[in-house]
Structures are given as C-alpha cells and as structure tokens.
Amino acid sequence: MMGKKLPLLIFALLLSAGPLVAQTYNDETKEELESLKPGTTNFLMRGYSHAGFEIIDGNSSFVSGTFAPIFLWKQGDRILFESELEIEFEGDGVQFALEYANISYILNDYLVFRFGNFLTPFGAFNERLHPAWINKLPTAPLGMGHDPVGPTREFGAELRGGAPLGNTKINYSLYVSNGPLLEVHAEDSLEPPTTSINGLNFDDNNDDKAIGGRIGFLPFNNSALEIGVSTQYTAGIGDRNTEYNDIASFGYAVDLSLVKNSIAAIKGNLDLKAQWNRVEVDEFHIELPDGDEQAINQENDAYYVQLAYRPALSKSNFLSNIELIGRYSGIDLTEPAEHADEGDIVPGVAPPGKAKLSGAGLSSLGGEEEEVHAEGDRTQWAFGINYWITWRSALKFSYQVTDNEESVPGFFIHYALGF
Amino acid sequence: MKRTNLFKLTLILVVAITTFIAFGCGTSKETSGDDLGDLGSFKVEKSGAVLWGENCARCHNAPDPTAFSDTQWEAIGTHMRVRAGLTAEETNKIVTFLQQSN
Numbered sequence: 038m039m040g041k042k043l044p045l046l047i048f049a050l051l052l053s054a055g056p057l058v059a060q061t062y063n064d065e066t067k068e069e070l071e072s073l074k075p076g077t078t079n080f081l082m083r084g085y086s087h088a089g090f091e092i093i094d095g096n097s098s099f100v101s102g103t104f105a106p107i108f109l110w111k112q113g114d115r116i117l118f119e120s121e122l123e124i125e126f127e128g129d130g131v132q133f134a135l136e137y138a139n140i141s142y143i144l145n146d147y148l149v150f151r152f153g154n155f156l157t158p159f160g161a162f163n164e165r166l167h168p169a170w171i172n173k174l175p176t177a178p179l180g181m182g183h184d185p186v187g188p189t190r191e192f193g194a195e196l197r198g199g200a201p202l203g204n205t206k207i208n209y210s211l212y213v214s215n216g217p218l219l220e221v222h223a224e225d226s227l228e229p230p231t232t233s234i235n236g237l238n239f240d241d242n243n244d245d246k247a248i249g250g251r252i253g254f255l256p257f258n259n260s261a262l263e264i265g266v267s268t269q270y271t272a273g274i275g276d277r278n279t280e281y282n283d284i285a286s287f288g289y290a291v292d293l294s295l296v297k298n299s300i301a302a303i304k305g306n307l308d309l310k311a312q313w314n315r316v317e318v319d320e321f322h323i324e325l326p327d328g329d330e331q332a333i334n335q336e337n338d339a340y341y342v343q344l345a346y347r348p349a350l351s352k353s354n355f356l357s358n359i360e361l362i363g364r365y366s367g368i369d370l371t372e373p374a375e376h377a378d379e380g381d382i383v384p385g386v387a388p389p390g391k392a393k394l395s396g397a398g399l400s401s402l403g404g405e406e407e408e409v410h411a412e413g414d415r416t417q418w419a420f421g422i423n424y425w426i427t428w429r430s431a432l433k434f435s436y437q438v439t440d441n442e443e444s445v446p447g448f449f450i451h452y453a454l455g456f
Numbered sequence: 457m458k459r460t461n462l463f464k465l466t467l468i469l470v471v472a473i474t475t476f477i478a479f480g481c482g483t484s485k486e487t488s489g490d491d492l493g494d495l496g497s498f499k500v501e502k503s504g505a506v507l508w509g510e511n512c513a514r515c516h517n518a519p520d521p522t523a524f525s526d527t528q529w530e531a532i533g534t535h536m537r538v539r540a541g542l543t544a545e546e547t548n549k550i551v552t553f554l555q556q557s558n
Contacts, residue, residue, distance in 0.1 A: 079531045111531040119535060143534070146544035161515075165539070171516040199541035208541025253541060260510045295474055296514050309474045342470055428517040455516075 079111040084121070085429075087169035089451030101126060103169065105136065115143040137190060144196075152194040158210040158251040159187045159267045160290035160312045162341075170429045170455035173308075173345050174421045176437065176447075178366035180314065180339020186368060187288050187314040187339070188217060188269055191247070199253075206255040216247025216271035217286055221279075221323060230323045232333060234274065234286070243282055245273035251290075265292040274318070281321055288316035298349065305348040305357075313340040334371055341366030347425075360423040362435075367416040415441045429455030504553025507546050515540070521557035529554045 084106035090099050103125045110118040121136035139153030156164045162181045166172055180186040193214025200207060223230035249269030256262055268289040275281025292312040300307060318335035325331050343364035351357045421435035433451045438444050502510075512518045524532060533551035536542065542550075 079527050081528055081531045083532075109531045109535055111534050117531070117534045117538060119538075141534075141538045143537075143544075149538050151538065165515045197538065197541060199543050199546075201543065210541070260514065263514065293471065294514060295471070298509070298513055298518075307474055309471065311471070344470060344474065425517065428520050428523075 079109075081109040081111075083107045083109065083456065085168050085170050085453065085455045087175075087451050087453040089175060089433075089449060091175075091447065091449050093447040094445045105168070117141040117143075147200045148196060148198040150194070150196055154190060154192050155195065155212075157188040157191050157249070157269070158195075158197070158212075159189075159249065159269055159288065160251075160314055161263075161265055161292040161294060161310070162312055163187075163189050166310065168455065169451070169453035170431065172453075173343065173360065173362045173423060173433070174364055174419050174437075175433050175435050175449040175451040175453075176419065178312075178339070178341030178343070178364060179415055179417050179439070180337075180366070180368035181312070181341065184368075185314075185339070186316050186337045186370075187290060188247070188249070191215070191249075192241075193247070204258045206260060208253040208255075209250065210252075211250040212248070214247045214249070215241040216245065216269075217274050218242050219274040219276075219281055219284055219286075219318075219321075221275075221281060223324075227326050229325050229331065232323060234318065234335075243273050243275065243277040245271055245282075247271040247286075261295060261297050263292075263294045265294075266290070267292070275321075284319045284321050286316065286318045288314065290314040301350070303346070303348075304350040305346060308345040308347075309343070311340075311342040314338065336371050338369040339367070358425045360421075360425060360431075362419075362421040362423065364419045364421075365417070366419070367414070369414050413441060415439055502549075504549035504551075505557075508550045508553050511540065511542060511546060512536070512550065519554075521554045524554070524558065526555045526558070529558070 084104070086104045088099075088101045091097065103123055105121055105123045107119070107121045110116075112118075118138075118140050120138040123132075123134045123136045125132050125134075135154070137154050137156055139151055139155045141149050141151040143149050158164050160181070162178065163185070167177060167182075169175075176182065191212060191214035193212050195210055195212035195214075197210040197212075198208065217234050219232065219234050221230050221232045247269055248271075249267070251265055251267035253263050253265040256264070266289070269287070271286045273283045274286045275284050290313060293310070295307070295309040298306040315338050316335070317337075320332055320334040322330040322332055341364060343362065345360055345362040347357075347360040349357050417437055417439040419435055419437035421433055423434070424432045426432065431453050433449070433453060435449045435451075437447045437449075439447065508521075509518060519532075529551050533547050533554075537544070537547040
C-alpha cells in the first residue's frame with residue numbers, strides 16, 4: 038500500500054524543496070561559487086571515547102568501552118557531511134560499526150534536508166544524549182542503549198529544522214526511511230523459529246517505508262524546557278512476498294528536558310531528563326516444530342527519568358565541578374506467550390534496534406549497559422557522582438541496582454572524554 | 457502495568473518539583489532580559505552570548521569558546537544547528553560570539 042504512495046511522497050518532498058533551492062541558487066549563485074572554491078571546505082575530526090572499571094554482580098573487569106571518531110565536512114554555507122565510526126571490543130574481537138553517515142543541505146533559515154544514514158529522532162536519548170561525554174551516567178537507561186525499544190538509525194531522507202513561535206520555539210523533523218526489518222529464521226526443524234526486529238535495514242526488505250518524525254516544543258522564552266513527541270509507523274516490516282509482509286509496526290515516544298543553570302537558591306544547576314518509548318507490532322504467527330502455531334504479540338515500553346544537580350556556584354573549585362545524578366529506568370516487554378499444549382516458552386521478539394537478538398531483552402552490551410542474562414522486564418536505579426575535568430571530560434563513579442527476578446548490583450568507574 | 461503507574465506518578469512529582477525550583481527561584485545575575493519578554497511588539501533581541509548560554513547547555517555542558525578555532529566553530533555550528541534544530545539566526549549569533557571569545 039505504502040509502495041504506491043512512496044514515489045508520491047518523495048516527489049512531494051522534492052517539489053517542496055525544489056523552489057527553495059532554485060530561488061536561493063539564483064540569488065546567491067555568485068556567493069555560492071565563491072564559497073565552493075578550494076580552501077573553504079572545512080574538515081573536522083572529533084569524537085569521544087571512554088574507559089573504565091566495572092564490578093557487576095561481584096565480577097570485576099577493566100573495560101575500554103568505545104572509541105568513536107566523528108568526521109565533519111562543511112562545504113560552503115549549505116552542505117554538511119557528518120559521519121561517526123564506532124569501534125568497540127566485543128567478545129574476542131573488535132567490532133567496527135558505521136554509526137551514521139549522512140549529508141545535510143541547508144534549504145533556508147528554518148529547514149534542512151538530510152539524507153543517508155542518520156540517528157533516528159525518536160525521543161531524545163538516542164539522537165542527543167547517548168555519547169559517553171554527554172550521558173551523565175556510565176550506562177544507558179534500560180531500553181535506550183544497545184537493546185533499544187524503538188528505532189535508533191534510519192536509512193532515509195529527512196526534513197528538519199527549528200523556528201521561533203512568538204515567545205516560544207519549536208523544532209521538527211519528518212522523515213521517510215527503510216524502516217525496521219522483521220526476520221524469522223527457521224534454521225532447524227526441531228527448534229521453534231527465532232524472530233528479531235532489526236533497525237538496520239540498509240537493503241530494504243520490502244517496499245513499505247517507515248514514516249516518522251519528532252516535534253520539540255520549547256514553551257519558555259529562555260529555552261530551559263523542551264517537550265518532544267515522536268512517532269514512527271511502518272505498514273509492513275516483513276520480507277516482501279512472505280506471509281509476514283504486512284505486519285505493521287507503530288512506535289511513539291515522549292521526551293522531556295529541563296535544564297536551568299545558576300539557580301541562586303540552590304547554588305547551582307539542575308538538569309532533568311525523562312523519556313518514554315513504546316513500540317507495538319501487529320500480532321503474527323510462527324509455526325512450531327510440532328505443527329502448532331504460536332502467536333507473537335509485541336508491545337514494548339522503555340522509560341527513564343534522570344535528575345542531576347551540580348553546585349556550579351559553589352565557591353569551592355572542587356565542589357563546583359561535582360555533579361550528583363539519580364536515574365530510574367525500566368523496560369517492559371511483552372511476556373513470551375506460553376505454548377498452549379506443552380507450556381514451552383517460545384522466544385519473544387527482540388525489540389527493534391541495531392542489536393539483533395533472539396529472546397526478549399537478552400543483551401550483551403559493550404560497556405554501554407550492564408549485562409543481564411535474564412528475560413523480560415527490568416527496572417533499575419542508578420546513582421552517580423561525576424567530576425567534570427573540562428566541559429567534555431568527566432570522571433564518573435556510579436552504583437546501580439537492576440531488578441528483574443533478583444537484584445543485580447553494579448559499580449562503575451568510567452572516564453569519558455569528548456575530543 | 458503497576459510499575460508503569462508508579463513510574464508515571466514519580467515522574468509527575470519530580471517534574472513538578474524541579475520546575476518549581478527552576479522557575480520559582482530565579483537565576484542569579486540574570487542578563488537575558490527574560491522577564492521583559494514580549495512587550496507588545498517590542499521584543500528583546502538576544503545576544504550571541506545569551507543564546508549560547510541558553511541553547512548550548514541543554515544537551516551537554518556549554519562548550520568553552522576557547523576549545524576551537526574560528527573555522528572549527530563554523531563546522532560545529534552547522535553540526536549543532538542540524539542536530540538541535542536551531543534557526544540560522546541563532547546559529548550565526550552563537551558562532552560569532554564563540555569566534556569573538558576564543
């Protein structure tokens with residue numbers, strides 16, 4: 038269904054962008070040509086890294102989490118290429134991933150056209166807060182790290198920007214992308230098939246595209262508060278020409294950020310972040326080895342709230358660099374349904390995202406989130422103390438307790454560096 | 457589902473208290489002209505420095521102007537404009553401020 042609408046949609050996108058491009062091109066051709074001469078291309082390599090020591094459930098280990106170089110090319114006034122590599126140790130080896138690579142073209146003061154592979158503007162954590170030097174705690178909130186509920190990266194095209202609205206402000210993003218990908222593997226006729234939903238769909242498995250976006254509203258004149266609403270819908274996520282091809286996926290997220298610096302009464306800065314993600318996938322059936330059908334029904338939630346306080350106005354130099362953080366997060370996955378006849382547990386479907394997992398909530402996460410080898414719902418309290426050496430490097434100490442069937446404590450010392 | 461409800465309640469409480477502290481107590485050395493707001497059609501123009509303070513500390517700590525060179529700030533400005541959904545005016549003012557203060 039989407040297949041027929043898609044060309045129309047792309048056409049409409051281009052149509053709306055076309056006149057803007059043409060108009061500005063005429064106006065500024067000369068300037069543009071000037072700025073494209075060699076010497077005005079601006080290349081920058083930035084990035085971040087972290088390393089640390091962790092004790093999870095009594096097992097201690099030094100970790101070197103991630104080295105993530107970022108490349109930025111700015112060409113003239115309108116074109117920006119951004120790309121990030123993520124290099125991390127995993128298992129016995131090193132995992133090398135292209136986190137994103139995309140090109141932005143500035144259409145006008147309020148609108149940017151972007152295409153390629155970009156971080157999904159679904160909530161705020163994924164797009165805005167995940168780098169180690171930005172995330173105030175050594176781990177990601179449950180369901181927002183490498184075992185996400187909700188999409189994390191898209192192959193697609195996007196219009197985004199921001200605009201003043203009287204005394205308030207909004208920012209927006211609207212995109213079309215390949216969307217998530219449902220995989221059903223039945224490798225062995227003796228085992229139930231495993232299913233996974235993968236966000237990395239670079240070679241689209243069908244013609245149904247995802248449509249999504251986010252609107253952020255900043256109701257106060259000083260931009261301290263932002264409330265964001267995001268959504269993504271894909272009419273079909275299964276492979277084309279299979280019985281799964283019209284399984285739809287629908288997700289939405291609400292995020293909130295409140296940052297107020299230099300508050301006299303509390304001698305410092307407050308930073309509140311919260312987010313809620315929800316993803317629903319149409320019910321579908323898989324065939325079990327004994328010939329019975331198993332219904333798989335997906336409704337997953339992940340949420341967190343985090344409050345940080347930094348006594349930045351303190352007269353003591355040491356104290357003013359200290360930040361205290363508390364966070365509560367949780368993940369609610371649909372329980373794997375019981376097989377009616379024998380009571381076997383059939384593997385659930387991993388939440389959409391880049392991690393390809395079988396078994397709901399199983400995770401093995403390179404330093405980003407602690408490993409919890411148990412299925413299902415979890416909640417977590419995390420407390421941290423950071424010492425900020427510069428604005429983008431911190432020594433982070435944290436203690437967290439993750440509850441599912443039992444409590445799993447974790448202690449972390451990380452050094453995070455943005456460069 | 458119960459846990460989810462508890463979470464909602466906690467969230468609402470935390471948001472309410474934080475908003476109260478953040479907006480009820482005011483800022484020391486306020487220079488932004490926040491309180492003037494929009495007086496009829498007269499709008500207070502914000503300087504690059506104020507915009508930097510308000511916009512560049514929302515996701516991460518506000519960057520130190522001396523951290524980068526003029527040309528580097530150009531690229532970073534565009535990067536952040538795209539990432540954060542800033543307008544051209546905001547971005548230009550902030551970049552100019554950073555370039556003047558590095």
